[in-house]
Every structure is written in C-alpha cells, then in structure tokens.
Amino acid sequence: MELRELRVSFDGVEVLHGIDLDIAPGEALGLVGESGCGKSVTWLAALGLLPGRASVTGSVRVEGLEMCNAGRGALEKVRGGKIAMIFQDPSSSLNPVLRIGKQITEALAIHRGLRGAAARAEALRLMDMVGIPDARRRFDLFPHEFSGGQCQRLMIAMALAGEPDLLIADEPTTALDATIQAQILDLLNRLREETGMALVFISHDLGAVSQICERVCVMYAGRIVEEAPVGELFSHPRHPYTRGLFDAIPALDGPRNRLIPIPGTVPNPRHLPLGCAFSPRCPHAGEECTRLLPRLVTGNDGRRLACHRPVSAPPSRSADLDPARILETV
Incomplete structure (x- = not known):
C-alpha cells in the first residue's frame, strides 16, 4: 500500500x-x-x-x-x-x-x-x-x-x-x-x-x-515527524517530540522520579504555528523553528526526520527506553 x-x-x-x-x-x-x-x-x-x-x-x-x-x-x-x-x-x-x-x-x-x-x-x-x-x-x-x-x-x-x-x-x-x-x-x-x-x-x-x-x-499535528526501525527509534529518538513521549513513560520499579511532561497542548488545526507545529512546546526550538516548516527528509541510514534541531545525545534513561525494558515494566 x-x-x-x-x-x-x-x-x-x-x-x-x-x-x-x-x-x-x-x-x-x-x-x-x-x-x-x-x-x-x-x-x-x-x-x-x-x-x-x-x-x-x-x-x-x-x-x-x-x-x-x-x-x-x-x-x-x-x-x-x-x-x-x-x-x-x-x-x-x-x-x-x-x-x-x-x-x-x-x-x-x-x-x-x-x-x-x-x-x-x-x-x-x-x-x-x-x-x-x-x-x-x-x-x-x-x-x-x-x-x-x-x-x-x-x-x-x-x-x-x-x-x-x-x-x-x-x-x-x-x-x-x-x-x-x-x-x-x-x-x-x-x-x-x-x-x-x-x-x-x-x-x-x-x-x-x-x-x-x-x-x-511518529505523528504530530497531522504530519509524520519521525520514522525509523523500532530498535533505532527506541534506542535513539531524534525528534524532540519523540523524545518527549519516551520521557513521559513511568518507571515502575527503582527510585521514584518525577515524570517529565511535554509542556503545553497540541495546537488547534485552525491556528497552527507558522513554522514547526511542535515549536511552542519544544525545549530545543530556535528562531528558524518558529518561521520555517521542517521537511521530512530521509537520511543515509534510511530513517526519516522532520526537524531543524534534532536531538543528538543518546537518551539519559536508556534502560527505560529499551523495548525489552519497557515490556518488562508493562
């Protein structure tokens, strides 16, 4: 299809x-x-x-x-x-x-x-x-x-x-x-x-x-913002929105830590921001994010990403982001 x-x-x-x-x-x-x-x-x-x-x-x-x-x-x-x-x-x-x-x-x-x-x-x-x-x-x-x-x-x-x-x-x-x-x-x-x-x-x-x-x-506000094989996405989410989804996963064992929510709300389709729809909620947003819509680009590794400022560092909660680890807690 x-x-x-x-x-x-x-x-x-x-x-x-x-x-x-x-x-x-x-x-x-x-x-x-x-x-x-x-x-x-x-x-x-x-x-x-x-x-x-x-x-x-x-x-x-x-x-x-x-x-x-x-x-x-x-x-x-x-x-x-x-x-x-x-x-x-x-x-x-x-x-x-x-x-x-x-x-x-x-x-x-x-x-x-x-x-x-x-x-x-x-x-x-x-x-x-x-x-x-x-x-x-x-x-x-x-x-x-x-x-x-x-x-x-x-x-x-x-x-x-x-x-x-x-x-x-x-x-x-x-x-x-x-x-x-x-x-x-x-x-x-x-x-x-x-x-x-x-x-x-x-x-x-x-x-x-x-x-x-x-x-x-991964979809946000009517667009695909990131696409990757499941293992790559879970080990290294590159879009700030994808990273935000993972940060909001609760850990069911170990020390209790406060969840990191994504601030704000999903934009009204009638009043989408001029640039990236996620920019008002994004901790990495810059000036270009507020005026230029990012294109969905396919990288050399085959994964697709629509972001001006992708997350480069691996996630701090790598154990919680691992697919097998999530299944254990679920």
Whole structure:
C-alpha cells in the first residue's frame, strides 16, 4: 500500500498535511502520537470511511489500484477483502441487536461467498482461532454476553473473515487490562506468522508498539515527524517530540522520579504555528523553528526526520527506553 501527499480537510480546515507512507507485504508498522495527531484519520481517509464533510486529496494505491476518492464499487473490492480494519472500542463497533454468529457469517458471505453450513463452520473456526472458548455454544450469543477482551477477539475474527493482506488495528488494546492486552498482542503476532498479512498498529502505548512492530512512524499535528526501525527509534529518538513521549513513560520499579511532561497542548488545526507545529512546546526550538516548516527528509541510514534541531545525545534513561525494558515494566 502506498500513500502519497494524503491530505484531509474538515469544513475547509486541513487536519492531515501530506502523508507519504509505504506498507510492504508482511510488514508490521506502528503509528504513534498523542490523541488528535491524525493516526486514525489517515487510515479512515485511505479506506474512504470519512464523513461527507471531509475533503480528501492525494493518492492511495493498493497493488496499483487507486483508492483515493474511488467509487463505492472499487472500494468494496478492497475493504474487508484486501484490507480490513479493527476499529476502536469493540463494544460500539459490534451490532448490539445481532447475534455474533450472524455478524461473522455476514462478512464471510460478502467477501468469500460462503453461506449456510459452510459459513457457520468457517465462523466457528475463526472464533476458535482467536481464542473464544466454547465457540459452538456461544455462536448465537449477543455482543453484551462477551467480555471486553472477547469482543476485541471477535472483531479480529470478523476482520480475518475476508482473508486480508493488510490488517489495520486501531488502538486494539485500549481499555483492556494488562493481561488481556498481552493476550491480544500475542494473538496478532501469531496471526501475522500464520497468515503472512501486513499489520498497521495504531497506538499511544509505546510498550505495545515495541512488542509487535518492526518500524514506527511518529505523528504530530497531522504530519509524520519521525520514522525509523523500532530498535533505532527506541534506542535513539531524534525528534524532540519523540523524545518527549519516551520521557513521559513511568518507571515502575527503582527510585521514584518525577515524570517529565511535554509542556503545553497540541495546537488547534485552525491556528497552527507558522513554522514547526511542535515549536511552542519544544525545549530545543530556535528562531528558524518558529518561521520555517521542517521537511521530512530521509537520511543515509534510511530513517526519516522532520526537524531543524534534532536531538543528538543518546537518551539519559536508556534502560527505560529499551523495548525489552519497557515490556518488562508493562
């Protein structure tokens, strides 16, 4: 999948400012940043799922097929089949008045043409695959009769019904306790290995991202500000915003130290600063940062960065920033 100069506006206010991104077959990409930075909007725009008042420009190509502002027929050939999405909050994404079996078999009928006993058998197989206990008995239950973690597993089963090449998981572990979060992450990792599908993992949880992703994009105010392999980003974040995200991770053992928060708030899309959007909150900002928008540049090492004054020193809390160390504390 290729995104080029993807821009989104709501009622004339631009909230996504030219996203360029590639997803390779079988790859796991993490997308991180504060709420409102454009993570979910990027993929809702790519799949044509934004409301009518949204204006989307740019290019979204899936295996050469242009998706941006494509007709409904072209989109339906891709959505759910080649690309599936797990939305935030499964309790609101599942239809409360339809039995779970009906919702899964409906996806199987649309994307794979399965009906009747064949659809039921495949739905039960998917429920077993994602770890729903006693699937045959629970096939005809309603969503409210499942726990939050089980509803998330059912959303994954529905997404897998179309045998997608790319799965977009939007905050799939939000509002789940730590044990269930770990189970969902293990499930996604196992499904990637078994099916070979690519994964886009949208989250604000850096520990979860380190466990499941190979490459990470950091977004701020509708732009990608840094992109690198997960190990490089965690060992040496170069953008001050990325560094700020790591500094705000609490240490759950050892001496108690005061967290270092990022000062200020995310800017209003209607009133973005003239230069770098992060400059009013950045401890390294200089005069050029307040008047010149930094370009997203690819370095010799392949990582991308949009910053006039990148952080050069390695992080002082290197143990806490190490992916394995974060997982231990999480």
